[in-house]
Amino acid sequence: MKKLTLVATAVMGLLSTTAAMAQSTVTIYGLIDGGVNYVSGLKNGSSTSIASGIMEGSRFGLRGTEDIGGGYKAIFTLENRFEVDTGSVSNRPASGDQLPDRMSSAAGLGLTGAAALAAPVAIPLINATIANGFGVNVGATGGRLFDRQAFAGLVTPIGAFTLGRQYTPGYLVGATFDATQTQSSLAVGQLATFPPAFDIRLSNTLQYAIQTGGFTAALMYGAGEVAGNNSASRFFGGMVIYKGNGFSVGYGRNQRKNELGQNSLENNVLGASVDVGPGTLYGQYTTIKDENPTGLSGIGAAITAKTGSAALGAAYQAAYTNAFIQDASLAQIGYRLTSGVNTVVVAYNRLNDKRPNNASADSYGATYTYALSKRTNLNAVLTRFNNKGTSQAAPGGNGFLGGVTSAAGVGSTNVAFGIRHTF
Numbered sequence: 001m002k003k004l005t006l007v008a009t010a011v012m013g014l015l016s017t018t019a020a021m022a023q024s025t026v027t028i029y030g031l032i033d034g035g036v037n038y039v040s041g042l043k044n045g046s047s048t049s050i051a052s053g054i055m056e057g058s059r060f061g062l063r064g065t066e067d068i069g070g071g072y073k074a075i076f077t078l079e080n081r082f083e084v085d086t087g088s089v090s091n092r093p094a095s096g097d098q099l100p101d102r103m104s105s106a107a108g109l110g111l112t113g114a115a116a117l118a119a120p121v122a123i124p125l126i127n128a129t130i131a132n133g134f135g136v137n138v139g140a141t142g143g144r145l146f147d148r149q150a151f152a153g154l155v156t157p158i159g160a161f162t163l164g165r166q167y168t169p170g171y172l173v174g175a176t177f178d179a180t181q182t183q184s185s186l187a188v189g190q191l192a193t194f195p196p197a198f199d200i201r202l203s204n205t206l207q208y209a210i211q212t213g214g215f216t217a218a219l220m221y222g223a224g225e226v227a228g229n230n231s232a233s234r235f236f237g238g239m240v241i242y243k244g245n246g247f248s249v250g251y252g253r254n255q256r257k258n259e260l261g262q263n264s265l266e267n268n269v270l271g272a273s274v275d276v277g278p279g280t281l282y283g284q285y286t287t288i289k290d291e292n293p294t295g296l297s298g299i300g301a302a303i304t305a306k307t308g309s310a311a312l313g314a315a316y317q318a319a320y321t322n323a324f325i326q327d328a329s330l331a332q333i334g335y336r337l338t339s340g341v342n343t344v345v346v347a348y349n350r351l352n353d354k355r356p357n358n359a360s361a362d363s364y365g366a367t368y369t370y371a372l373s374k375r376t377n378l379n380a381v382l383t384r385f386n387n388k389g390t391s392q393a394a395p396g397g398n399g400f401l402g403g404v405t406s407a408a409g410v411g412s413t414n415v416a417f418g419i420r421h422t423f
Contacts, residue, residue, distance in 0.1 A: 023066065024064075024065070024066040024067070025064065025065055025066075026062060026064040027062070027063045028060070028061070028062060028423075029060070029061050029062075029422075029423065030058075030059055030060030031056055031057075031058060031059050031060075031420065031421070031422045031423075032058050032084050032420070032423075033052065033053050033054055033056050033058050033084065033399065033418060033420040033421075034050065034051065034052050034053075034058065034084040034418055034419065035050070035051060035054045035379070035416055035418020035419060036048065036049075036050060037049055037050075037051035037054060037397065037414070037415075037416045037418075038413075038414065039094055039395060039402065039412060039413070039414050040412055040413045040414075041385075041405040041410050041411055042094060042394060042403070042406060042412070043095060043098060043405075049085075049094065050085045051085060051397060051399075051400060051416070051418075052082075052083040052084040052085045052086075052091070052399050052400070053083075053084075053398050053400050054184060054379060054381065054398070054418035054420075055184050055367075055379045055381075055397070055398055055418060055420050056183055056398045056420060057081055057398050057399030057400075058081065058399060059079055059081050059082065059148055060079075060080055060082070061077060061079035061080060061149070062076075062078045062079075063075075063076070063077050063078075064077075065155075070157075071157040072155065072156055072157075073154070073155040074152075074153075074154055074155075075152070075153050075160070075162070076153070077149050077150070077151055078146045078149070078150050079148040079149040079150070080145055080146050080147070080148065081136070081137060081147045081148045081399070083399075089137055089143060089144070089145065089147065090135060090136060090138045090142050090143060090147075091135055091136055091137075091138070091399075091400050092135035092138060092401075092403075093134070093135060093394070093396060093400065093401040093402055093404075094394070094402070094403055095394060095402075095403030095405075096403070097127075097128075097131035097134060098131075098403065098404055099127055099130060099131060099194075099404065100194065100359070100390070100391075100392045100404050101390065101392065101408050102323060102357050102359065102390040103127075103130075103320070103324070104123060104127050105119070105123070106119040106123070108390070109123075109319040109320065109322075109323055110319060110322070111315065111316075114309075114311070114312060114315075115312055115315040115316065115319070118303075118307055118309075118312050118316075121306060121307065122303050122306065122307065122312065122316055125302060125303070125306055126302070126303070126316065126320060129302075133295075134194065134401070134403075135400075135401060136399070136401060144165075146165070147165075148201070149164075149165055150164045150165040151163060151164030151165060151166050151205075151207075152164060153207075158210070159208055159209060159210035160207075160208070160209045160210070161208055162206075162207050162209070163205065163206045163207070164203070164205065165201055165203045165204075165205070166201060166202065166205050166207055166220070167200065167201055168198075168199045168201065168202055168205075168235075168237050168254050169207075169218045169219070169238050169239035169253070169254065170198065170199070170237055170239060170252035170253055170267045171198050171199065171200045171201075171252075171254070172218070172239055172252060173239045173241065173251065173252030173269040173270075173271055173284075174188070174189065174198065174252070174267075174269045176241060176248070176250060176271060177248075177250060177271025177272060177273055177282050177283065177284040177332075178282065178332060178334070179280075179282040179332065179333075179334025179335060179336045179346075180336075180345050180347060180367060181336075182398055183345075183367065183398050184367050184379075184381045184383070184397060184398060184416070185365070185381060185395030185396060185397055185402065185414040185416070186345065186349075186363065186364075186365045186366070186367055186383045187398065188284065188330060188332035188347070188349045189330075190349075190363065190393070190402060191330065191349055191350075191351040191361050191362070191363055191385070192288065192328070192351055192393075193393070193396070193402065194401070194403075194404070195293065195324050195326060196265075197265075197267070197286075197326065197330060198254070198265075198267060198288075199235070199237075199254055199256055199265060202220075202222045202235055203222075204223045204224075204225055205220050205221065205222045205223075205235065206220070206221050206222075206223075207219065207220040207221075208220075214243045214244055215241070215242050216240070216241045216243075217238075217239065217241075218237075218239050219237070220236070220237040220238065221234075221235065222234060222235030222236070222237075222256070224257065226259065229260075231257055231261035232257060232258070232259050232260060232261045233256070233257060233259055233294070234256070234257045234261075235254070235255070235256045235257070236254075237252070237253060237254040237255065238252070238253055239251065239252035239253070246274065246275040247272070247273065247274040247275065248272065248273045248274075249271070249272045250269075250270075250272070251268075251269065251270050251271075252267075252269040253266075253267065253268050253269070254266065254267045255267075256294070258292050258293065258294040258295070258297070259294060259295065260297055262292035263291065264291075264292050264294045265289075265290045265293075265294065265326070266287075266288075266289040266290065267286055267287065267289075268286065268287045269284065269285075269286045270284065270285050270286075271283065271284035272284070276335070278337055279335055279336050279337030279338070280335070280336050280337075281333075281334075282333070282334045282335070282336065282347075283331075283332065283333045283334075284331065284332050285329065285330075285331045286329065286331070287328075287329055288326050288327070288328040288329065288330060289326060289327055290324070290325060290326040290327075291325055291327075292321075293321060293324035293325060293326075296317075296320055296324060299316055299317045299320050299321075300313040300314055300316065300317030301313060303316045323357075325355065326355070327353075328352055328353045328354055328355070328360075329351075330349070330350070330351050330352075331349070331350045332347055332348065332349045333347070333348055334346060334347030334348070335347075341370055341371040342368070342371075343368070343369040343371075344366065344367070344368055345367045346364075346365075347364065347365070348364045349362060349363045349364070350362045351391075351393075353391070357389065357390045358389030358390060359387075359388075359389055359390045359391040359392075360388040360389055360391060361385060361386060361387045361388055361391040361393050362385075362386050362388075363383055363385045363386070363395070364384055365381070365382045365383035365384055365414075366381075366382055367379065367380065367381050368380045375421055375422050375423065376419065376420070376421045376422075377419070377420050378419055379416075379417070379418045379419070379420060380416070381397075381415065381416040381417075382413075382414070382415055383395050383414045384411065384412075384413050384414075385402075385411050385413070385414075386411045387408070387409050387410060387411050387412075389408065389409065390408045390409070391408065392404040392405045392406075392407065392408055392409075392410065393412075394412045395412055395413075395414035397416065402414070
């Protein structure tokens with residue numbers, strides 16, 4: 001069976017070392033991924049660009065371990081993201097700051113009367129703030145040097161304890177049972193990037209991880225660090241994966257509170273894989289629930305200050321909160337086959353939006369990888385997004401968001417060719 005790469009890196013790697021390893025080591029590692037990326041269905045037509053992170057996000061990192069005796073090891077990881085096409089540490093999608101119509105027009109937000117008349121003043125004010133964070137490692141918290149990972153910890157005979165910026169347990173389960181291994185626009189999570197349906201990584205976290213026999217498990221706590229409200233922005237997560245002979249199963253859960261301490265984004269992820277013929281069949285199902293979206297609590301006050309009307313402030317607060325509420329499921333079935341230097345992945349993904357605005361979508365396609373060597377390979381991607389109802393999802397890559405299409409219900413096709421090198 002194909003090695004569970006992401007979990008091996010993020011969890012199992014904390015727990016296993018070799019007897020031949022020196023007492024103290026620091027490893028420099030990285031990955032450079034770039035190529036030509038074509039996307040159709042955007043506001044200004046199609047886009048052809050040089051892009052970074054078509055299959056995997058470009059990165060470099062430092063990983064260290066020190067054997068301190070008695071079965072204990074001190075460890076650390078610092079992992080930076082970068083854009084190989086520009087050298088920057090952040091990027092925006094090809095659609096720029098554009099938001100979906102359901103979140104950026106009076107009609108889409110369901111506003112009428114005085115609230116609709118105030119739209120030319122109110123909507124640009126709100127959307128400028130929201131769009132400031134639309135992308136990868138952008139906005140008020142963007143520009144992190146080590147955006148991908150930054151943690152230190154201690155491996156003990158009873159497990160590993162780590163703290164810092166880390167992958168969340170629920171995301172690790174979803175990534176493990178994604179036939180693409182989260183690579184390319186064909187990855188299941190590409191359908192649910194705005195509003196974000198997952199917490200992929202979180203800062204200020206404390207994690208405990210253990211591996212025993214075929215089981216790998218982790219528990220994570222994220223401190224909100226909001227003065228005067230200990231529950232605000234707090235996070236809890238956990239996961240367990242069992243790898244047997246020719247099959248694997250796993251379950252993960254993430255639960256975050258918003259800045260007011262209310263229950264916000266919640267995920268339950270169930271996945272499985274089984275060897276079938278010469279390859280591996282993958283499947284997963286994820287629930288997405290967010291009744292109190294994070295980061296929107298100041299909208300009412302901002303509109304009231306701008307217009308002088310508390311009624312307008314309340315109307316816009318309610319409209320945007322309703323627009324960002326999530327109640328959906330995300331599923332994938334896919335097959336991965338590696339034969340010699342060739343790797344082929346085919347997959348079908350489905351986002352089922354249960355909200356009245358019905359922003360459902362599906363995607364399907366294939367990826368092909370040809371290994372030039374153990375470290376360098378060539379890649380080709382073909383993915384089709386079909387948007388339903390008010391959905392406007394556009395395909396991106398592992399290292400960047402796809403953004404939104406020109407209008408509700410407009411689909412998009414992604415064709416990409418790239419080269420990837422690891423060191």
